[in-house]
Amino acid sequence: MAFSALAPAVQAEPSAAAKAFGARERVVDASMSPDGKSVALVQALANGQATALFVAPLDGSSQPKPILTSSGNPDRVTDCGWVSNTRLACNIYMLLVRDARKLGFSRLAALNADGSKVVELSARTRNFAWSYQQSGGGVIDWLADDASGAVLMTRNYAEEGTTGTLLGNQREGVGVERVDSTTLARTPVEPPRGDAVEFISDQHGAVRIVGQQPRTNVGYSTARVNYSYRPAGGGAWTALSTYDDDAHTGFAPVAVDRDLNAAYGYEWVNGRQAVVRVSLDGTLKREVLLARDDVDVDRLIRIGRDRRVVGASYATEKRQAVFFDPALQGLANALSKALPGHPGVHFVDASQDGARLLLWAGSDVDPGRYYLFDKTAKKLSEVMPDRPELDAFKLSPVQPVSYKAADGTMVPAYLTLPPGSDGKNLPAIVLPHGGPSSRDEWGFDWLAQFFAHQGYAVLQPNYRGSSGYGEAWFQKNGFQSWKTAIGDVNDAGRWLTAQGIAAPGKLAIVGWSYGGYAALQSSVLDPDLFKAIVAVAPVTDLDALREERRVFTDYKITDAFIGRGSHVKEGSPAQNADRIKAPVLMFHGDDDSNVRIGESRLMLSRLKAAGRKAELVEFPGLDHQLNDAAARATLLDRADAFLKAALGL
Incomplete structure (x- = not known):
C-alpha cells in the first residue's frame, strides 16, 4: 500500500561507513x-x-x-x-x-x-x-x-x-x-x-578596473557588466569591455598584472570559454593565451600574496594545468612525479619570496592532502590530510567513460565500481550533478565513493546542459532544455543496463539540488526506468524557484534562466507527480536559501495526493549543503537502507 510521511532527521547510531564518508572535509x-x-x-x-x-x-x-x-x-x-x-x-x-x-x-x-x-x-x-x-x-x-x-x-x-x-x-x-x-x-x-559590483586592483595598491552592472528601473540586476580601466599612472576611467553572461559576449576581467600592464580574464572564443589577456596601455591589444576546441578553459592559476596569474586549467577526462611560466610548469611536472597517482598538484599559497609553497594534491582514491614544498631544501612534506576518517577504507578508482544518447550523441561520464568488483550484475545508481551550470570531474566524490563502498555501481553523467563543454553542449540550460538533459540522464541508466553493469530491476537514481530535480524529473520522462529515487534539496517546481528570487536583485536573471512557456509546467516534477511510479526519499535543510524547503514539501504533498510512496527527511537549521557530519551520516545510512529495500537487496 502506498504511503507518504514527513520524517524527522533522527535515527540510531550511524554506521562506521556513513560516519567516515559523511565526515566534513577537514x-x-x-x-x-x-x-x-x-x-x-x-x-x-x-x-x-x-x-x-x-x-x-x-x-x-x-x-x-x-x-x-x-x-x-x-x-x-x-x-x-x-x-x-x-x-x-x-x-x-x-x-x-x-x-x-x-x-x-x-x-x-x-x-x-x-x-x-x-x-x-x-x-x-x-x-x-x-x-x-x-x-x-x-x-x-x-x-x-x-x-x-x-x-x-x-x-x-x-x-x-x-x-x-x-x-x-x-x-x-x-x-x-x-x-x-x-x-x-x-x-x-x-x-x-x-551600480558597482566589482573592483580589481593590481595587487600593489592601485585599483585598475571597475565593473558596473546596470539595473532595471525597479532595481533588478541585468546580465551585463560594463568594465572600465584606469591607466597605470592614474587618470580617468576608460571603457574596457561589456560582458553579457546571457549572450556570452565580451571580455570578463579577473586579474591585473602590474608589470605587464594587462588584465587577465575570460572570453568566449568559437563557442568555448578561453583565457585572454588584454593590454591596459590604451591599445586594448587582445591575446588568447589558452583555448580548447573540446572544453572550456575555466580556471586561472594564481599564486602568492600578489595573486599573480601564472597559468590556467581545464578539464577533459581529467583536469589539466598549463603554466605560462616554463619554470613553474617544470616544477608542477616534477611535483606530480613526486606524488604518483596525483596528476594535478594545486598551488594553494606561497611565501613572499616564492621559496616555500603550500600545495594540495588528491586523486580518485585519495581525498586530498596539503603539502609544504621548500624550493631551497628541495623538500616535500605533508601538512594535513583532508579526510583522515577514510584512511582505513579502500576507495574505488574512477573511470572516465562515455555512452551514446538516444540521438547518437556521445555523453561523457564517470563510472565508480565497488572495490574488487568485476563490474557486472550490480545494483546501480545514476548520480547526476547539481547546477545545472556545473559538471562532474575526475577525482574523489564522497557520495559516489560511499555508494560504491556499499556495493553499488555509480555513474555520473555530464549530460547536455552541463557547463565546461561549450555553448552548444550547455544548450539553453538544464531547465529550458530539460528534455535533452533528462534524456541524457535516463540514457545513462539504459547504458548501465545494456552493458550488464546494472542487474535487472536494480537501477536507482540519486541527486542533489539540480541533480535531485533530475532524479525526480527522470521518472516523469520514463516512469519505468528507475526503481528508486533519492533527491536531496531538489528543485521541484520551476515557477516556485522563480518566485523564491522575486525579492532579490537577481530575480530578472533567474527569470530569464528559467524562461517562460510550456516547458515550465512540463519540466516541473511537482506538476507531474502522478507520472512517478518509483518510491521517493527526499532530504532537505529548512534553512536552505538556494532551493527553499517548500519545494520538497510541495513534492511530498503532490506525491501523497497521487497515492505514491514518498518520504521527506527535514534537517532543522541546515542549509543547501547540509554541512554537518551527523546530518550527512544520517543521509547516507537512510538513503542506503531505502535503496536496498526498494531494490530488494
Whole structure:
C-alpha cells in the first residue's frame, strides 16, 4: 500500500561507513604567512557546522593551535588570509532572520596569529540605514609590498535616514577603502558607485578596473557588466569591455598584472570559454593565451600574496594545468612525479619570496592532502590530510567513460565500481550533478565513493546542459532544455543496463539540488526506468524557484534562466507527480536559501495526493549543503537502507 510521511532527521547510531564518508572535509581553507614560516588552517570541527581557525609553525615545532572558533549557528569562519606575518583577516558568514526571512550576511574580522586583538574590519552599519548590508565587503588587495598590516577592501555604503540627525550618509553603492587591520583607520580609495559590483586592483595598491552592472528601473540586476580601466599612472576611467553572461559576449576581467600592464580574464572564443589577456596601455591589444576546441578553459592559476596569474586549467577526462611560466610548469611536472597517482598538484599559497609553497594534491582514491614544498631544501612534506576518517577504507578508482544518447550523441561520464568488483550484475545508481551550470570531474566524490563502498555501481553523467563543454553542449540550460538533459540522464541508466553493469530491476537514481530535480524529473520522462529515487534539496517546481528570487536583485536573471512557456509546467516534477511510479526519499535543510524547503514539501504533498510512496527527511537549521557530519551520516545510512529495500537487496 502506498504511503507518504514527513520524517524527522533522527535515527540510531550511524554506521562506521556513513560516519567516515559523511565526515566534513577537514580543511576548509589554508594560507601561508608571508615569511613562509606559519600556516593558517580553517578546519571543520566534529560538532555540527562549527569551524575554527588554527595556526601552526611549518617547522613542526608545535601542534596547530585554535585561535578563533565559530559555532556554525549562526556564524561560521569560511576563509582567512595573512595581512602580515603576525596578523590575519577572516571572512565570517552567518544566516540571520530579517523581515521573517533568513538572509546570508558576511563580515570581515582581523586578529593576531595568537588569537588576540580581534576587531571587525567591516564598516559598521548604523540603525538608520535604509537597507540591510548583507555584505561586509571583501579584501581585493593584500598589499604585498606593504608591511603596515593594511588591506584594500570593498565597502557597501547604504543611504541613511536624516530625520533628527545631520549625520545620515547619503552615499550608496560599493566603494573601496584602505583599512588598517589593527587601528581600523579607514582611507577612501574609490568612492561608492550605485551600480558597482566589482573592483580589481593590481595587487600593489592601485585599483585598475571597475565593473558596473546596470539595473532595471525597479532595481533588478541585468546580465551585463560594463568594465572600465584606469591607466597605470592614474587618470580617468576608460571603457574596457561589456560582458553579457546571457549572450556570452565580451571580455570578463579577473586579474591585473602590474608589470605587464594587462588584465587577465575570460572570453568566449568559437563557442568555448578561453583565457585572454588584454593590454591596459590604451591599445586594448587582445591575446588568447589558452583555448580548447573540446572544453572550456575555466580556471586561472594564481599564486602568492600578489595573486599573480601564472597559468590556467581545464578539464577533459581529467583536469589539466598549463603554466605560462616554463619554470613553474617544470616544477608542477616534477611535483606530480613526486606524488604518483596525483596528476594535478594545486598551488594553494606561497611565501613572499616564492621559496616555500603550500600545495594540495588528491586523486580518485585519495581525498586530498596539503603539502609544504621548500624550493631551497628541495623538500616535500605533508601538512594535513583532508579526510583522515577514510584512511582505513579502500576507495574505488574512477573511470572516465562515455555512452551514446538516444540521438547518437556521445555523453561523457564517470563510472565508480565497488572495490574488487568485476563490474557486472550490480545494483546501480545514476548520480547526476547539481547546477545545472556545473559538471562532474575526475577525482574523489564522497557520495559516489560511499555508494560504491556499499556495493553499488555509480555513474555520473555530464549530460547536455552541463557547463565546461561549450555553448552548444550547455544548450539553453538544464531547465529550458530539460528534455535533452533528462534524456541524457535516463540514457545513462539504459547504458548501465545494456552493458550488464546494472542487474535487472536494480537501477536507482540519486541527486542533489539540480541533480535531485533530475532524479525526480527522470521518472516523469520514463516512469519505468528507475526503481528508486533519492533527491536531496531538489528543485521541484520551476515557477516556485522563480518566485523564491522575486525579492532579490537577481530575480530578472533567474527569470530569464528559467524562461517562460510550456516547458515550465512540463519540466516541473511537482506538476507531474502522478507520472512517478518509483518510491521517493527526499532530504532537505529548512534553512536552505538556494532551493527553499517548500519545494520538497510541495513534492511530498503532490506525491501523497497521487497515492505514491514518498518520504521527506527535514534537517532543522541546515542549509543547501547540509554541512554537518551527523546530518550527512544520517543521509547516507537512510538513503542506503531505502535503496536496498526498494531494490530488494
